[in-house]
Each structure stands twice: as structure tokens, then as C-alpha cells.
Amino acid sequence: MSIIKTKNLRKTYYGVVPVNAVNGVNLEIQKGEFTAIVGPSGSGKTTLLNIIGGLDKATGGNVWVGDQDISQLTNNELIDFRLNNIGFVFQAYNLIPVLTAKENVEFVMLLQKRSKEEREARTKELLEAVGLGELVDKRPSHMSGGQQQRVAVARALAPKPTFILADEPTANLDSQSTANLLDIMADLNRKENVTFLFSTHDQRVIDRARRVITLEDGMIVKDERREIQNA
Amino acid sequence: MLFKMAWRNLWRKAGRTAITMTSIFFAVIIAVFMRSTQEGVYDLMIDNTVKFYRGYVQVHQNGYWDEQYIDNTLFNEVGLEETILAHPDVKLLVPRLESPMMASTGPNSRFCQLVGFDPEREDALVKLKSKLIEGEYLGPDDRGIMVGHLLAEKMKLQIGDTLILLGQGYQGQQSYDQYPIKGLLKFGSPEQNKRMVYLPLKEAQYLLSAPDRLTAFAMDVTNRRVTDKVVADLETKLDTGTYEVMDWKVMDKDLLSFIEADRAGGVVTMYILYVIIAFGIFGTALMMVSERQYEFGVQIAIGMKKRQLAFVLLLEMVFMALMSVLAGSLFGIPMQHYFNRNPIYLGDDMAQVYEAFNIEAILPLSTDPGILIDQGTTVLFMTFVIMIYPLYKVFKVKPIEAMRA
Numbered sequence: 001m002s003i004i005k006t007k008n009l010r011k012t013y014y015g016v017v018p019v020n021a022v023n024g025v026n027l028e029i030q031k032g033e034f035t036a037i038v039g040p041s042g043s044g045k046t047t048l049l050n051i052i053g054g055l056d057k058a059t060g061g062n063v064w065v066g067d068q069d070i071s072q073l074t075n076n077e078l079i080d081f082r083l084n085n086i087g088f089v090f091q092a093y094n095l096i097p098v099l100t101a102k103e104n105v106e107f108v109m110l111l112q113k114r115s116k117e118e119r120e121a122r123t124k125e126l127l128e129a130v131g132l133g134e135l136v137d138k139r140p141s142h143m144s145g146g147q148q149q150r151v152a153v154a155r156a157l158a159p160k161p162t163f164i165l166a167d168e169p170t171a172n173l174d175s176q177s178t179a180n181l182l183d184i185m186a187d188l189n190r191k192e193n194v195t196f197l198f199s200t201h202d203q204r205v206i207d208r209a210r211r212v213i214t215l216e217d218g219m220i221v222k223d224e225r226r227e228i229q230n231a
Numbered sequence: 232m233l234f235k236m237a238w239r240n241l242w243r244k245a246g247r248t249a250i251t252m253t254s255i256f257f258a259v260i261i262a263v264f265m266r267s268t269q270e271g272v273y274d275l276m277i278d279n280t281v282k283f284y285r286g287y288v289q290v291h292q293n294g295y296w297d298e299q300y301i302d303n304t305l306f307n308e309v310g311l312e313e314t315i316l317a318h319p320d321v322k323l324l325v326p327r328l329e330s331p332m333m334a335s336t337g338p339n340s341r342f343c344q345l346v347g348f349d350p351e352r353e354d355a356l357v358k359l360k361s362k363l364i365e366g367e368y369l370g371p372d373d374r375g376i377m378v379g380h381l382l383a384e385k386m387k388l389q390i391g392d393t394l395i396l397l398g399q400g401y402q403g404q405q406s407y408d409q410y411p412i413k414g415l416l417k418f419g420s421p422e423q424n425k426r427m428v429y430l431p432l433k434e435a436q437y438l439l440s441a442p443d444r445l446t447a448f449a450m451d452v453t454n455r456r457v458t459d460k461v462v463a464d465l466e467t468k469l470d471t472g473t474y475e476v477m478d479w480k481v482m483d484k485d486l487l488s489f490i491e492a493d494r495a496g497g498v499v500t501m502y503i504l505y506v507i508i509a510f511g512i513f514g515t516a517l518m519m520v521s522e523r524q525y526e527f528g529v530q531i532a533i534g535m536k537k538r539q540l541a542f543v544l545l546l547e548m549v550f551m552a553l554m555s556v557l558a559g560s561l562f563g564i565p566m567q568h569y570f571n572r573n574p575i576y577l578g579d580d581m582a583q584v585y586e587a588f589n590i591e592a593i594l595p596l597s598t599d600p601g602i603l604i605d606q607g608t609t610v611l612f613m614t615f616v617i618m619i620y621p622l623y624k625v626f627k628v629k630p631i632e633a634m635r636a
Contacts, residue, residue: 055532056631075629076536083534094529098239103232110232111534159534 003162003195004029004052009061011047011218021047022058023218029163032193034186036200036209044218045199046167052197053086053165054078065162083111087156089166093148095140101127101151102136108159126154130184146177153184163195170202182208233539237546240519251515252555258508259559259606260566262501266605267567269497270597271574273490277455279419279591280486281479286325286356286449287458289482290315290465293475295446296482301330301401304444305474314468315448320461323451325352328435328444332398332406334378334428339386343378344426345396347435356451359416359429366390366414371431377414381424388412396428401441408438419591501609509613516548516621527625528633541622545615552614556607563603570596 004027011022021044029035037045050056052063054070062071065085073081082088095104102123109119127133130150140148149169156164166185170178186208188194198205206212214222241248281287292305305311307326316324328347333340350369354360360368369377376394388394393409400406410430418424436442452461458478465476480487520527527540574595577585582592 050631053532055634079531079534079536082532088532090529094526096236096526096530098236098243099232103235107232108533111536111539155533 001031002028003031003066004197005064006052007062007064009048009051009063010059011044011051011056012059020218022051024061025215025218025220027213027220029195029197032189032195033211034189034196034209035211035213036198036206037213037215038200038206039215041201043215045215047218048215049165049167049197049199053088054082083108083159085162087159087161087164089149089152089156089164089169091168091171093140093145093152093172095148095151095155097140100137100139101132101143101147101154104140104151105154105158108155112159122158123154126157127151129188130154131180144177145172146174146180149173149177149181150184153181153188157188157194163197166196166198166200168200168202169198170200170205175204178202178204233543234546237543237550240543241547241550247515247518248551251512252551252558254508254511255552255555255610256559256562258504259556259610260562262504262606262609263559263563263602264566264596265501265504266497266602267563267570267596267599268594269494270599270602271571271595273494274597275591275593275595276486276490277479281483282356282451282455284357284423285479285482286447287452287455288321288450288461288465288476288478290448290450290469291446291475291477293471293473296475296477299446301399301439301441301446304328304401304441304446305448307443307445311469312448315450315465318461318464318468320453320457321450322453323352323355325349325356325449325451326432326445327353327447327449328432328439328441329446330398330439332396332428334382334386335395335397336386336388336392337395341382341386342426343382343396343428345398345428345430345435345438347432347439348429349432353429356449362416362418363414364417366412369413369429369431371433373413373431374410374434375413375430376410377416377429378412379424379427380415380417381421382426382428383412383415385425390415394428396430396438398439400439401444404440406439410434505609505613509617512548512552512614513617513620515551516544516617517624519544519547520621520624524628524633527628528630531628531630532634537626537628540628541625544625545618545622548614548618549611552610553607556610559606560603563606564600567596567598567602570594571598 006025006027009022009025010020013019013021025048037048039045047056051058054073058071062069064070068081070078070081096107099107105123105126106119109122127136130153132147132150132154135143135147143151170181173181182205185196189196198209200206210226212224212226213220290305292303295303295305312324315321326349330345332343332345334343350371363377364380366377369375378394383389390412392412394412395407395409397407416427416429418427430438436444452458458480462476462478469476530540531537574593577592577594585592
């Protein structure tokens with residue numbers, strides 16, 4: 001069953017010269033996929049992810065997440081939709097700087113109005129799953145980039161989303177942190193069937209992806225499925 | 232957690248928060264000082280002219296206030312005093328018989344105001360004994376007068392000299408007699424010093440051929456703010472066809488109008504001060520919004536509603552305003568009390584101006600807690616108004632554009 005589907009998706013930026021950042025993309029992502037979207041700078045990776053994540057509006061075409069055509073949702077409806085269906089991992093981690101690791105993870109569940117017991121139990125479980133059980137009370141400014149990105153993954157998973165969108169998640173990480181993060185995400189994908197959709201330039205991420213979609217000039221030029229050992 | 236976020240956000244730029252809070256703090260202190268001084272002077276004016284002379288409430292013969300002459304005096308019938316004194320808010324009842332008279336030494340004559348008074352009760356209301364600067368205070372059965380010291384000076388009179396009083400008595404009777412001066416009085420008001428002549432009540436009633444008649448019962452009440460109630464209650468207990476009951480706001484309309492006009496001026500000045508401060512707060516709020524655009528974009532992206540974001544921002548400003556007002560109050564309360572007990576004395580030039588308006592030349596601060604409450608509500612209200620535009624900006628945040636910022 002596809003959890004993400006796009007049909008003839010287009011995004012044009014109208015400047016002096018109109019630019020088709022996304023140009024007729026038809027795509028289906030199945031539950032449990034571990035997919036990387038790759039391509040050169042300006043190929044439309046981030047724009048495609050932003051539209052799929054409900055952060056940006058397409059100029060044309062449709063995006064379905066499950067049965068919901070999110071192209072039809074208002075901005076306010078999209079906020080609720082994102083909260084309950086999409087987990088985001090950003091290149092710059094983007095944790096809330098005044099909250100601790102534990103509070104950052106708990107925060108999205110608070111927005112979902114989950115009970116205190118449920119929030120605390122899931123926060124503990126997720127922080128342990130990303131190997132940060134001992135850093136729960138640290139604020140982002142007291143954590144390394146790798147640690148912050150792991151908190152971001154825990155935060156993205158906290159609301160039990162339909163899928164996780166990760167925009168260049170390893171771009172700011174060293175090799176060891178990248179390896180750790182990929183291990184954690186691959187583990188979550190394999191054991192809990194969490195769906196991940198990345199945009200990346202990073203060969204280490206591409207090497208771990210079971211599906212690699214290549215974009216050029218806003219169009220899919222290659223869609224490759226692979227069997228990866230220990231992914 | 233939203234409260235926690237707001238509190239911690241406030242201290243991310245601790246220096247800027249401290250500067251904004253300090254500006255609000257000083258605005259509150261200056262406003263409290265200005266308004267307390269103003270209200271303190273009003274209290275002084277009311278005390279000088281109302282409490283320590285007219286009394287907060289008076290009972291007259293019906294129609295006396297509009298036509299103040301001796302034929303409109305009330306008859307002090309049996310039981311009248313008891314009825315008035317039975318009111319729980321009436322502390323003191325002072326009978327008076329007043330009439331304009333001519334004071335004469337023979338070659339030298341001046342207009343004066345005769346006050347027939349009960350020496351003991353008048354002292355309780357007006358602290359008349361404390362105004363005696365020479366001679367002796369009269370007893371109820373004395374046959375003598377106390378006069379304002381400027382009247383004596385102008386007429387070249389001294390203690391022991393005799394003054395002739397002439398005027399019209401009750402129902403057209405001719406009234407004249409001569410009395411020895413037994414005391415000289417000094418009031419805060421130069422006008423009173425030039426005009427007042429005090430004669431014990433019984434002797435005044437005899438002089439004016441008005442036995443048992445009074446121009447007024449003046450009263451002191453438990454609190455200046457209960458006068459409306461006292462008037463309303465007494466009007467139900469007394470025959471309003473015979474008596475009229477008035478409080479100082481009716482009898483001293485000019486004073487009240489002056490106070491209200493002056494107070495309005497003070498409030499306008501205070502608001503001008505706050506408008507200046509408001510621009511500082513507005514600048515801080517705008518900076519808080521513009522420098523956190525990226526963060527707002529992320530928070531909206533992960534599912535935080537804009538109204539929750541706006542609530543956090545509003546909380547930050549309310550925290551800042553409340554803390555500043557609280558600090559201002561903690562400093563303002565002792566300041567009010569200190570300068571209430573130790574009023575600022577005005578210099579000679581200012582003293583002359585104040586005394587010309589019958590006001591003591593001091594600036595005591597009012598200790599009315601309402602002044603502090605007013606500042607608190609003003610700052611909070613101002614904060615809410617200031618936040619309209621920054622909050623509008625929050626509602627206009629588009630996550631994708633904010634995250635590109």
C-alpha cells in the first residue's frame with residue numbers, strides 16, 4: 001500500500017525567468033521504505049520534500065498521504081496534518097534551543113495532547129533507542145551535532161508519524177556521527193517498519209538506501225530499488 | 232511547557248530583557264511618583280478646605296446652600312443631633328452659625344466672617360487650638376472672640392483690644408456688640424487669616440437673635456469615600472422638606488472641578504511617558520519576532536499552531552511587564568510611604584503660590600494603593616496593545632519562507 005503518492009507534481013518559481021523546480025513528478029512510496037532522493041544542487045530534492053511534507057504548495061498536481069490529498073488542505077489544516085502524520089529531520093537539527101533533549105521530544109506529543117504518562121514513557125523509550133538515555137536534561141547547546149541530530153530523530157518519531165522526511169540529515173555530521181545516525185534510522189526502519197524519505201548528497205546515506213530516486217531539473221530520471229545487507 | 236518556553240526565551244537575550252525591564256521599572260516609578268504627588272496634593276487640598284474647615288458632609292435648612300443668609304438657618308430641634316450621630320460612618324458633628332459681618336474699631340472697618348462655634352467640637356474637627364498663635368483658646372461660655380492674625384494686623388489690633396461686630400440678625404434684627412479679642416489664629420489660607428472671627432456658639436446665637444439656630448451641622452466621616460452613602464442614608468432619615476444634606480463634592484464644586492481637570496492633565500502626562508516607553512517595548516517585541524523567524528518556521532513545521540506560538544510570545548512580554556511592574560511596586564510602596572511621612576517642602580516662591588490657593592506648601596505623596604494598581608494595569612494594557620503587530624507578524628509566518636530566512 002502506498003503511503004505517499006504524487007501525480008504530475010509541479011512547482012514553478014516565477015522570477016525574471018520562470019524555473020520549474022519540480023516538473024511533473026509521479027511517485028509512490030510504500031510503507032516501510034528507506035528511500036533516498038538524490039541529485040545535483042538545484043535538481044528539486046528539497047522542494048519535492050517540502051511539498052510532500054506540506055510545508056510548501058505545489059503549482060500543479062496532487063500529493064496524497066494515505067487517502068488524504070494534502071494539496072486541498074488549508075495552512076491551518078496542514079499544521080495539524082504534519083503534527084500527526086509527518087516527522088521532520090532537518091539538516092541543521094532545529095531543536096528548540098530553550099528545551100532539553102527530553103522536553104524537545106516530549107513537546108510534539110504535548111501538542112498532540114497526549115497524556116503525561118504516555119509522553120514520559122515514549123520519550124524515555126525513544127531517547128534510549130537513539131542512545132541518548134543519559135543526556136535527557138541537556139539543552140541543545142550542550143550537545144554535539146550528532147547528539148542533536150539523534151534527538152531530532154527521536155522528536156520526529158515521537159508523534160508516531162506515518163513517515164519521516166529527512167532533508168540532508170547528515171550534511172553537518174562527521175563520519176562517526178553519520179554512521180551512528182544511519183544505524184539508528186536503519187534499525188528503526190527494519191524493526192519498527194518506520195518509513196524514511198531522505199534528500200541527500202551523502203554517499204554514505206545513498207549506500208544504505210534500499211531505493212534511490214534521482215532527480216534532475218525537477219524530473220525523476222532514475223528510480224532504483226536495491227537489496228542492502230544490514231540496512 | 233509553553234510557560235516554561237516563554238520564561239526561558241525571555242532570558243536568551245538577558246541583557247536586552249534587563250534593559251527593557253529597567254525602562255518599564257523607571258517608567259512605573261516616575262509615574263507612581265507623579266501620580267502620588269498629585270493625589271497627595273489633592274488630599275492636602277481637600278483636607279485643608281474640606282476636612283479641616285467645611286467637613287465632608289453638612290446638614291442645613293433646606294435651601295440654605297443656594298441662599299446663604301441668616302433667615303435660612305435650621306432650628307436645632309431635639310433629637311436632630313442624635314439622629315445624625317446614629318449613622319455608623321459619622322464620627323463627629325459640629326454645629327455652626329455663620330454670618331458675614333462688619334468688624335469695626337470705629338475709624339477702621341473691614342468685612343469679616345463670623346463663626347459661632349462649639350470650641351471643643353470645632354477643635355476636634357478643625358484642630359483650631361493648633362492654629363492659635365497668641366492669647367487663649369475660648370471656652371463655650373466665654374464672652375470674647377478669636378480672630379485671624381491678618382485681620383488683627385490690618386486693623387492694628389492686639390490681644391485685649393475690643394472689636395465691634397455689626398450685621399443683620401435673624402428676621403431682620405439689627406445685630407451689633409463689642410467683644411474683647413482673646414486669641415489670634417493663623418490658618419494655612421491667607422484668606423481665612425484676613426476674615427475669620429470666632430465667637431462661642433451661644434454668644435453668636437444671642438448676637439444674631441437666633442437662639443437654637445444653626446447655619447450647618449458639619450460632620451467628619453470615617454472615610455472620604457463613604458460620603459455618598461452617608462448623604463443617601465441621612466436623606467432617608469431626615470425630613471428632606473426641612474433639611475438638605477450635602478457632601479463636599481456638591482459644596483466644593485470648584486475644588487472638585489479643579490482636581491478633576493488637574494488630574495486629567497497628570498494622567499495625560501503619565502500616558503505620554505508610557506507612550507515613550509511603549510516604543511522601547513515595541514522595539515524589543517519586534518526584534519524578538521524578527522530574529523526568531525527561522526525558529527518559528529521550524530516550530531510551525533513540526534506542528535505547533537500559530538496561536539500557540541503567539542501565546543508563548545505574548546507570555547514572554549507579559550512576564551517581562553509583570554516583573555517590571557512588580558519591581559516598580561516593591562520600590563514604589565516604600566517610596567510613597569516615606570514621602571507621605573516626610574513630605575517635600577517647597578521653596579519660598581512656590582510656597583507663596585501654594586498659599587495663595589489655600590494649600591500648605593508641601594508635597595506629600597498619596598499612599599493610595601490604587602495608584603500602583605493603575606500603573607500595573609496600564610503597563611499590561613499597553614503590552615497587549617503593543618503586541619498586536621508582532622503577533623500579527625507571527626500569524627503571517629510561512630514556515631518554508633521563515634526557514635529560508
